[in-house]
Amino acid sequence: MSQNTRTQDAGKHNQITEGVIWKQLLLFFFPILFGTFFQQLYNTADAVIVGRFVGKEALAAVGGPTGTLINLLIGFFIGLSSGAGVIISQFYGAGQEEKVSHAVHTAIAFSIICGTVLMGVGILGAPFALKAMGTPDEIMHHAVLYMRIYFIGVIPNLIYNMGAGILRAIGDSRRPLYFLIASCFTNIVLDVLFVVSFHMGVMGAALATIISQLVSAVLVTLVLIRTKESYHLIPAAIRIDRDMLKRIVRIGFPAGLQSVMYSSSNVIIQTSVNTLGTNTIAAWTAYGKIDSVFWMIISAFGISITTFVGQNYGAGKKERVYKGIRVCMIMSFAAAILLSFLLFTFGNYIYLLFTTDAAVIEKGTEILRYLAPTFFTYVCIEIYSGSLRGTGDCWIPMILTCLGVCALRIIWICVAVPLRPAIETVIFSYPLTWTTTSVLFIVYFNWFSRLGRLGFPIRFRKQRQET
Numbered sequence: 001m002s003q004n005t006r007t008q009d010a011g012k013h014n015q016i017t018e019g020v021i022w023k024q025l026l027l028f029f030f031p032i033l034f035g036t037f038f039q040q041l042y043n044t045a046d047a048v049i050v051g052r053f054v055g056k057e058a059l060a061a062v063g064g065p066t067g068t069l070i071n072l073l074i075g076f077f078i079g080l081s082s083g084a085g086v087i088i089s090q091f092y093g094a095g096q097e098e099k100v101s102h103a104v105h106t107a108i109a110f111s112i113i114c115g116t117v118l119m120g121v122g123i124l125g126a127p128f129a130l131k132a133m134g135t136p137d138e139i140m141h142h143a144v145l146y147m148r149i150y151f152i153g154v155i156p157n158l159i160y161n162m163g164a165g166i167l168r169a170i171g172d173s174r175r176p177l178y179f180l181i182a183s184c185f186t187n188i189v190l191d192v193l194f195v196v197s198f199h200m201g202v203m204g205a206a207l208a209t210i211i212s213q214l215v216s217a218v219l220v221t222l223v224l225i226r227t228k229e230s231y232h233l234i235p236a237a238i239r240i241d242r243d244m245l246k247r248i249v250r251i252g253f254p255a256g257l258q259s260v261m262y263s264s265s266n267v268i269i270q271t272s273v274n275t276l277g278t279n280t281i282a283a284w285t286a287y288g289k290i291d292s293v294f295w296m297i298i299s300a301f302g303i304s305i306t307t308f309v310g311q312n313y314g315a316g317k318k319e320r321v322y323k324g325i326r327v328c329m330i331m332s333f334a335a336a337i338l339l340s341f342l343l344f345t346f347g348n349y350i351y352l353l354f355t356t357d358a359a360v361i362e363k364g365t366e367i368l369r370y371l372a373p374t375f376f377t378y379v380c381i382e383i384y385s386g387s388l389r390g391t392g393d394c395w396i397p398m399i400l401t402c403l404g405v406c407a408l409r410i411i412w413i414c415v416a417v418p419l420r421p422a423i424e425t426v427i428f429s430y431p432l433t434w435t436t437t438s439v440l441f442i443v444y445f446n447w448f449s450r451l452g453r454l455g456f457p458i459r460f461r462k463q464r465q466e467t
Helices: 003-013 021-053 056-063 065-094 097-132 137-152 154-169 174-197 201-226 242-274 278-290 292-314 318-353 358-390 395-419 423-427 429-447 450-466
Strands: none
Touching (some): 021 056, 021 154, 021 174, 021 201, 021 292, 021 318, 056 065, 056 137, 056 201, 065 137, 065 242, 065 292, 065 358, 097 137, 097 154, 137 154, 137 201, 154 174, 154 201, 154 292, 242 278, 242 395, 242 423, 278 292, 278 318, 278 358, 292 358, 318 358, 318 450, 358 395, 358 423, 358 429, 395 423, 429 450
């Protein structure tokens, strides 16, 4: 089969490189959004059920310091795995089937290896990391137990994330959604069974989580094994291709390092929150579940534009790349502003899902109404960095994010919070760092990046034609 024929076949499978741009972005966006929603829902289900049926100490343990540490470790791998998604989307867009296959098998092997390492680190290091964060004694037992059980099941978690990334890279964002729906309902049913019926507490919530992740991992693996297309997975052929791994890591490592820096700054923030008492920890935990709606939306746009840019860049459709970025940016700003209004106006009622404690609800509402109006300041970071990743430009976006978000946030927490130890001082670090980093991305993207160099000649030609 010729390369042109393979490219045409890929085009029949998805229309990312053809058609109306905003429609193609939304067709890819909504399955990712709903998938992320269900992924957050089964995480939130743990918090809701333990918060209502076990107590605020269990709520603080399940979603506070444990969630921050889990995101630190898992986030690094997910960042690394994004390199596989970029590579596969470019090869798939260019119709290079053999390279797609090598990338898929290397990516799955990499997931298994990383999962094994993370399992050991998570199980052994949980109490030391939680103690270093200043986790209060009344929630320490719950937090250690939850983390250790969670990391026992971390390998299926990583396999699912990599498998879903492979499917999204070739333009299939629907089946990962179906798998997450199945996983989500599995988790909710098991949460109710283990926590409410069997009174297993935090242990029950953790077991429900890892069993549901196993379900999603099995489903995505079966799809990859059964497909006849270039991303077909052959279990006996799962091994590391050194050259392919180097390409994946070269693109994914900056994203993984960026995630670690992000999570590290959040660890420092969580440490500051831990000094403000259990009520504030519980309120911050519940807020993290509520504002996850924004992160679901913006990350779905980010994944959409990365795949869109990757496939169109691989197919040589550079002008379509630039138009797609502009359309995605407009849609992202509109979504952020609408969501900010809704959460500011009605968000306080959502806290009732997590707790009936009046002090926790009051503190949580204060946090929500402070931060919700600032969500729009993050949009440029997500869309520009996602676009640049689609072309393989990862290092500079990582540096900009680490400096503008992570380093500045750490400086603020270390300098300002000791002077005024209050939750308002802690959370001001978010709009401060988002705004600063957005300015850095706007300057880099338009004047120094490869996409910036692409955009200006296009506009210049149009201006000359109009003249």
